[in-house]
Amino acid sequence: MKTYRNGKRRFRSLIVILLMILAFCSGFFGHTLLNARAEEQNAPGLNRYYTSVQLRQGDSLWELAEQYCEGSPYSRSEYVEELKRMNGLKSEQIHSGEYLTVVYFAE
Structure with missing residues (x-):
């Protein structure tokens, strides 16, 4: 015992x-x-800004990446992953009418 x-x-x-x-x-x-x-470091001399965009028919995360990642420290694939992380997305599936927060860089 x-x-x-x-x-x-x-x-x-x-x-x-x-x-x-x-x-x-x-x-x-x-x-x-x-x-x-x-x-995480931003591109030198650039500030990070956020905005909300309403998705239209045919939009994709890759198209948003092409539009908004210009001048950013991200590649397109890194930007898509950042969009998913920022918006709590588990996949790349998005729907028209939804709003997504996107990041862009400017002086």
């Missing part, structure tokens, strides 16, 4: 230690990732 309790205590201690390690790692890596995002 005594060894059963000792084993149970050790198991609980191990679980607590693992949870503490997990909490530390998630806090550390989450903080690191947020700092990396915050330190």
Whole structure:
């Protein structure tokens, strides 16, 4: 009976230690990732601006990228990924009538 309790205590201690390690790692890596995002550098001499656009029939993220990424530090594919991230899109599927936030760069 005594060894059963000792084993149970050790198991609980191990679980607590693992949870503490997990909490530390998630806090550390989450903080690191947020700092990396915050330190993204804009193109020299350009300011970052945001606007909302209403999608028309036939619009695609790639067409928006072609229109708005000119002069930006992004390639077209990077800009499409940024649009998806900014607007919470899981895929490239968009619909006319929706509004999307886009980023553009200017002096």
